[in-house]
Amino acid sequence: MFILDTENLINTLKENNQTLWEYALNQEMERSGRTREELREQMDQSLSVMERSAQKARREPVRSVSGLTGGNACLYEQYRQEGKSLLGEVASLAVGMALSCSEINASMQCIVACPTAGSCGIVPAAVLACAQSRGLDRECMVNALFTASAIGIIIGSRATVSGAEGGCQAECGAAAAMGAAAVTEMLGGSPEAAFHAAAMALKNVLGLTCDPVAGLVEIPCIKRNASGAMNALLSADLALAGVKSYIPFDEVVDAMYAIGKAMPQSVRETAKGGLAVTPTGMRLRHGNNKGEEK
Template identity: 85%
Template sequence: MFILDTEKLIQKLKEEGDQPLWEYALNQEMERSGRSREELREQMDQSLAVMERSASTARKEPVQSVSGLTGGNACRYEQYRGKGNSLLGETASLAVGMALSCSEINASMQCIVACPTAGSCGIVPAVLLACAQSRGLDRQTLINALFTASAVGIIVGSRATVSGAEGGCQAECGAAAAMGAAAVTEMLGGTPEMAFHAAAMALKNVLGLTCDPVAGLVEIPCIKRNASGAMNALLSADLALAGVRSYIPFDEVVDAMYAIGKAMPQSVRETSKGGLAVTPTGMRMKKETQRGEEG
């Protein structure tokens, strides 16, 4: 059974010869599913291939959402980045473009990997692929990192929720940022303990974040929140790799997120009855979308 208490999990990994978090997650899935290591790694490789496509497609050519409300920003940002204008470094700017691309592919109803949700699908692929490209890491290292991310996602989903309708965007983009931060930390040589510090910092950074999609669609502000979530994950990983620790343990951060989600008004939990969704511009966009559907 997967250990959901991270202090106990870290201790167990140390006792087993400093076993990495990805190895533990893989072994647990082998035990749960009865499938072989090779089968599970092949399945993760297939997911990685989908991530790679979704992270690149909309950067090459503009992609419009089905609603027509959004699209083209991943390509626009990639062109800007290609001119050397970005204020961010190579890894960070690449991650932004990849996160936008994944989210625009999702909004256009093409194939993505929900990790952990469709609305937050750009964060984990963006940070892992950007780091792998800038650091020259191989495919097996990326697959390992996805197992690390899955371990963190299991803990968040088991102790709390990854649903925007239940916990707000802190539960969706927050969980994804925590998953990405932990995975980047471990893939760049950090320990499981450092990975959980990274995850804790990433989730802390977005506590209270509402889920307020304009017109009820996973586009505004969701797409750009994926880009900011990628930055959050990279920052948190960087801090952890530098030796910075979260004063509040990861489990307690997850529990706090869940409590905050329960305390949030229903209007800001994916109902589109509050926040940005009910601004004058948000309401206008909703009417335009409804007219388009009627037409």
């Protein structure tokens, strides 16, 4: 049984001299009856899909099926390659990758829902950008994805990763927490540090609504993936520096769930509130978009 109380889980990991990724992998072996090699191969396949989705829309403009969005990943990549970005190498690369994954999703191409399609760019962007900039190998990236899965399991079990149930804090917030923990362990941080990173990432977006324009996972979802990747990297950086979250991760998750329940239905993926009902949001909903994202 997966331990959902983070204090108990951290103590268990310390006693067994075990990382979060090792624990998650062993738990999945026990649950599924599959071998370590089979599970690592499956995760490696997911990593390959992430790599493709993080690259494709940066190389050539990709438009969404609706025509509302597209081309921003390519536009940002050109800007980044020209050395104009205000961000450092890792952060700017992560932003481009997150945009690419999200635009690939909006164009109905293959992505990994990690943990959801609407938040699919955050974990890949954080892990791939960090690994590329630090020269980390594929095994490290696969391990990091198992770390991310541990965080996702806790959030999904104690609360939700659904925007319809908990707002975007439950989607992009969960993804940012997963990415933050993954990067922390990937760079040598302890499981305790990984939980601090996850807690900080989720705290940063508590109360974030899910208000998709025209009911599509495009506006503001695509750009929220970019900010979510930045959130993940920042939170990991803080944790690796020794900064701790005063509120334990599982308590942050519980608070997120309570906030989600308190949110009006209009801002939980119904497209009946927030940005979706602004004058521009309503115009885009009714098709007068001229092919431009606002």
